[in-house]
Amino acid sequence: MWSWLSENHGAVSALASCMTLVVWLLYFQLLYLGFRNTQRASILISIAGGPQLAAECILANLSREPVYVEAVAISVLGEDGTNVRSLSDLQMDATRSDVRSGAMQGPLGSSEMILLGTFRDLLLRAECEQSGDIRFTLTAIATYSGGDRLVGAEREFLLRGDRLRSTSLEARQLRSWRDRKRLRQLLRRSAVIDRASAH
Numbered sequence: 001m002w003s004w005l006s007e008n009h010g011a012v013s014a015l016a017s018c019m020t021l022v023v024w025l026l027y028f029q030l031l032y033l034g035f036r037n038t039q040r041a042s043i044l045i046s047i048a049g050g051p052q053l054a055a056e057c058i059l060a061n062l063s064r065e066p067v068y069v070e071a072v073a074i075s076v077l078g079e080d081g082t083n084v085r086s087l088s089d090l091q092m093d094a095t096r097s098d099v100r101s102g103a104m105q106g107p108l109g110s111s112e113m114i115l116l117g118t119f120r121d122l123l124l125r126a127e128c129e130q131s132g133d134i135r136f137t138l139t140a141i142a143t144y145s146g147g148d149r150l151v152g153a154e155r156e157f158l159l160r161g162d163r164l165r166s167t168s169l170e171a172r173q174l175r176s177w178r179d180r181k182r183l184r185q186l187l188r189r190s191a192v193i194d195r196a197s198a199h
Contacts, residue, residue: 041144042153043142047164062110071088073087074123134159136159
């Protein structure tokens with residue numbers, strides 16, 4: 001065996017170098033993926049209080065860095081198409097002690113959450129008739145301090161009678177270039193917020 005190694009020393013050395021390079025590449029790939037995941041924004045939209053209209057809607061920031069919630073929009077699917085409305089443009093709910101909950105805007109630290117109101121209130125604020133089956137999507141638009149860019153999350157809900165459920169297991173994170181373009185368009189529909197062109 002030693003003689004074989006001596007005769008093929010060049011080939012063995014080259015193979016060992018290639019294997020070492022592959023190991024280092026895999027190691028750096030894992031490091032990069034771990035770093036990228038920690039730098040990504042992650043926003044939660046959830047139901048608290050059971051599958052009913054009286055349940056509260058939770059908006060939480062699961063990112064490593066704070067986010068600034070620019071707006072919360074609701075898109076209701078109807079016979080005439082999709083009706084989109086920014087809930088953050090409406091009159092502030094003065095009954096809520098947290099200004100961010102009442103305005104549906106403001107800074108949200110890492111691992112922090114706010115209550116947006118009951119789903120019944122959200123649909124009422126959107127002037128949506130609560131009869132029959134209603135399919136609607138909540139979209140949270142925010143600026144992520146970790147990258148100073150627009151990010152967002154959306155989750156679709158289905159109301160049948162008095163029973164409310166989400167059509168997905170979790171909120172879909174909006175991070176791609178196409179998603180950010182759509183978020184800017186949603187912001188431009190807002191009468192209050194005029195910062196879309198800055199992102």
